[in-house]
Amino acid sequence: MNGPGIELTLAPELRLFAPPSRRVDRVPTATDGASSLGHVVESAGVPLTEVGRLLVDGREVPVSYVPQAGQSVEVFGVDRPQQVPGAPLRFLLDVHLGTLARRLRLLGVDAAYDNEDPGDPALATRSAAENRVLLSRDRGLLRRREIFAGAYVYSDNPDDQLRDVLGRFAPALAPWTRCTACNGPLHEADKDSVGDRLEHGTQRSYDVFAQCSDCERVYWRGAHHSRLERIVDEALAEFGDGATV
Ligand SMILES: [Zn+2]
Numbered sequence: 001m002n003g004p005g006i007e008l009t010l011a012p013e014l015r016l017f018a019p020p021s022r023r024v025d026r027v028p029t030a031t032d033g034a035s036s037l038g039h040v041v042e043s044a045g046v047p048l049t050e051v052g053r054l055l056v057d058g059r060e061v062p063v064s065y066v067p068q069a070g071q072s073v074e075v076f077g078v079d080r081p082q083q084v085p086g087a088p089l090r091f092l093l094d095v096h097l098g099t100l101a102r103r104l105r106l107l108g109v110d111a112a113y114d115n116e117d118p119g120d121p122a123l124a125t126r127s128a129a130e131n132r133v134l135l136s137r138d139r140g141l142l143r144r145r146e147i148f149a150g151a152y153v154y155s156d157n158p159d160d161q162l163r164d165v166l167g168r169f170a171p172a173l174a175p176w177t178r179c180t181a182c183n184g185p186l187h188e189a190d191k192d193s194v195g196d197r198l199e200h201g202t203q204r205s206y207d208v209f210a211q212c213s214d215c216e217r218v219y220w221r222g223a224h225h226s227r228l229e230r231i232v233d234e235a236l237a238e239f240g241d242g243a244t245v
Contacts (some may be wrong), residue, residue: 004028006067008044013077016154017045017139021092031067038063041075047142049150052078081170084149087131089171094123094136104165105183106228107235108174112183120144135165162231166239173240175232176210176219184214194218 008022008029022044031040037056038048041063054061055074066215067073083241093101094117101113112132124144127134134150136142142150151168155161166173177186189211210219 004189005069006040007072008040009072009074010044010046011074011076014046014050014075017050019045026072029073033068034066036063036068037061037065037073040067040073042143043151045139046075047139047150047152049142050152052076078102080168082151082168084133084169086195087148089169090101090130090132092123092127092130092132092134094134094138094141096137097135097153097161100135100153100161100165101183102157102180103109103231104171105178105180106175106231107171108177109168109171110178110183114159133169162235163238166235170239173236175236179212179215179217179219181217182212184212186210186219187213 006029007026009025009027010018010022021027029040029044035043037054039049040223041054042048048063051063053076054065055076056065056067056071085177088234091104093111093113094148095114096114098113098115101111105113112126112130116232118126120138120141121144123134123136123141124147126132127147131148134142135153136150137153137156139152141147142152151165153161154164165171178184181184187210189208191208192210194211208218208220212219213216
């Protein structure tokens with residue numbers, strides 16, 4: 001592109017998306033005088049899902065704004081907690097985020113996820129059809145225009161991923177109310193009603209407490225319970241207050 005130059009400053013938290021040469025203040029950036037600021041920011045490597053306010057010479061502008069020669073552009077990250085207007089808060093996770101999906105469900109957060117990769121077009125279409133925030137570490141996927149809303153997941157560590165999403169969106173937490181296997185709602189159950197679905201040893205040893213209304217999976221306080229309780233307790237301690245409904 002040869003055209004009027006602008007100066008582009010990315011907020012520190014957005015600089016990981018840009019090449020090293022662009023991770024400083026006031027980077028001279030060529031524009032063609034016709035492209036939107038959204039296009040310029042994406043060309044710098046930053047997914048628009050991660051962008052909050054845009055200032056041109058100190059004045060806030062929309063992503064559709066076309067920057068002109070000599071202007072100074074500041075790009076900020078999203079506010080946390082981030083509001084997602086237009087629908088109840090619910091998520092859709094790409095195929096690489098299975099552990100995060102199960103942890104969100106453990107906390108009662110609506111988190112759709114398929115073990116089989118449906119492919120980028122199908123994920124984007126589902127995000128739009130069901131008004132789900134698409135979570136991904138794939139910038140190409142997050143650039144798809146049709147998605148309802150999206151968020152880049154900054155870590156590949158499931159503990160950090162969970163804190164990232166809970167801190168960013170502040171979803172209401174309702175632990176032990178959602179099936180970690182299929183995202184369906186749980187209802188209370190007891191041994192008598194689900195006994196034929198249990199191994200004999202399980203029936204003798206554990207207290208059944210819930211069953212999935214969708215896939216009928218039975219939940220009991222079993223071998224992994226203390227590990228799951230730790231995840232729940234830590235999430236409630238850090239994010240249980242101030243959550244939005
Ligand atoms: Zn289920």
